[in-house]
Amino acid sequence: MTTTTAELQHRTLRVLVVAQVLSGAGLAAGVTVGALLAQDMLGSTGLAGLPAALLTAGSAVTAVAIGRISQEWGRRPGLATGYAVGALGSVGVVVAAVLDSSALLFAALFVYGAGSATNLQARYAGADLAEVDHRARAISTVLVATTLGGVVGPLLAAPTGDLAHMVGVPHLAGPFLLAGVAYLAAAVVLATRLRPDPLLHARELASSELASSELASSEVALTEVPPGPVAETRAAQVRHGILVGATVMVLTQAVMVAIMTMTPVHMRDHGHGTAAAGAVIALHVAAMYLPSPVTGRLVDRVGRTPMAIASGVTLLLAGVLAAVAPDDSVLLLALALALLGLGWNFGLVSGTAIITDAVPIETRARTQGWVDVSIAIAGAGGGLMSGVVVEMTSYSVLSFAGGLLALAILPAIAGAARPRTPLAAA
Template identity: 40%
Template structure:
């Protein structure tokens, strides 16, 4: 098999980044709307504020459980088929949420969030798809560019909540249901774009550059790749911290007397922090190394806890923005390590497992956040994340320990 000319690969990578970036923006819009009112919808259909955290729990759990099947589908059929399939599954989830909210049926709403979790799975897989054709020295940049494009959607999405609610009311739908119609529309466009635009398939193209006789595909044993394992732990701990605090912030604000507009502003600040500076963190990862970017992310997560304790709820956008920034730095740095930690043929399997662990960690944090909030309050919930934040920094240092004279062998 003859490798394609370098210019063709560069062109294919540019097209891949363009399509993935547009898909991320639409997926971010869908998730921004869904998460912005997710806790409130669960509280509305269950009548129990302590269950509100199940929205984020089920969303992240669904994303986690779908990560490995979608990664396997990518391994067999390529990124185009995998990402489009995930978008269609997420669309079904948005429609289930609209139906469950209309009927006031928790037994439909909670599984609906799990199915919608496919949107989280494809957003995560997209960041790795961006590295399939990357040069190693630009891996952090390309990954972070696709992550950054989510910013457009997640900033706009939560602020569409009042308009979506008004649309639903005009259609004689219950409170909050209209938001999920907007989420569904964004997913329709995303699925269409991924199916028609993601050609050539980046993963299949990357594999086509390797002579078949040179390809060896051993079974992936994560314990044999300690740096990759440590990077997965750092990503998972950052995710647990972010989801645990973020999931219950809308409920905290509502109980403090704030309305949908304030909740939407706070969630926009949070999601902007998650994505807006991702290219900066990607550039820093390529320049100074993943270790320092991830440790800086842990510091920002700790600063989020400190400001949440010090400031009034009216200033909630500040700690939530810091929470997003810390998550972004740790996730971009950790994902860059994961993307280059194993040979190309093992990457989909490793990436799927990384996303699985990341999702399960977030789901566990979301499930625990409600009871913790009920016992120790919002301040106690924030304080409870400090040991997890410390684990982010420790795991990042382990993941980037020098070996064989290399300053940072996987970054």
């Protein structure tokens, strides 16, 4: 990596960090009270998981759009547009709460999901200009930036609720006011500061390197290796990397969303207030993002596959602890949610690195968008089914089942540990 490119990478990470701090507050604030708001408006615990399902469904649609926009015009317009749409959805949730309109709430939560998709897509931008052996660390830098906003957001759930109540807005809609402001600010930062665009610059570098390589190879006889088998091998490696990386992230997302969504509902049903639930979710969000620098180094040094396996084991421990924790024990629930966030972190960083290693720069943004669609659909399914499972059985059953599902990561990647090749060194 040249000095100029290294400086650009550092600048890109700085801009992304600022935007992620802001967007983290918007994301976590809404997650904290989304299920509670739906439960109050719909009068049903079974539908309390619907906000998470709608949010992640909206995230799936947005992931495709951001991927296409980024593929054509770069990361800057893609990410800025996603956050702006998320801000619009936040305002819609507040209006729905004021009007007590369930239909508008559903539509607004779907649009609000754009913020979640954009928050995740930003991690790819951090890796566009990173060297192969530093990609996981670059990804983790972007993720850890979400921690500050992600921790502050839930802690402001009660104060923003009180402020909303003072101006005639339902208490549980208050955090969505914060989300709207935070997402809009993130959009402005990216639109004005993410220049030059990291993805477009990475393509320029890749084109220059390819031209130099072709010029050098034109002086050598190319009779040693048939081009057909080489192309087939590259395509197989790309497919393999996409399948393994996507499987890890899909499973971790489904388990995390299902258990996280119903934890505030479970706590309120057993006498805990919004502040207590907000503290538990804040710790959970911190565990999702704060360990990222360490996780990134481990993924780069220990390997992608070992850390993916660690993700499944950690999520199993989280599910079992949440299942056996006494209903009145905030401490054990907080510990379980912290492990849940940590397991998700392991899976996201390792899975993202696997995907980025495998996919060539020419098609990277579009492929990453479709992978995140799968992740969002998994989260939507987890969120939607979580309320039904709890209503039919219990929170303990949901948590234990989630932990067992996480173990599917192990057979899914069994035999998948292959030596990493610099397919997409760009």
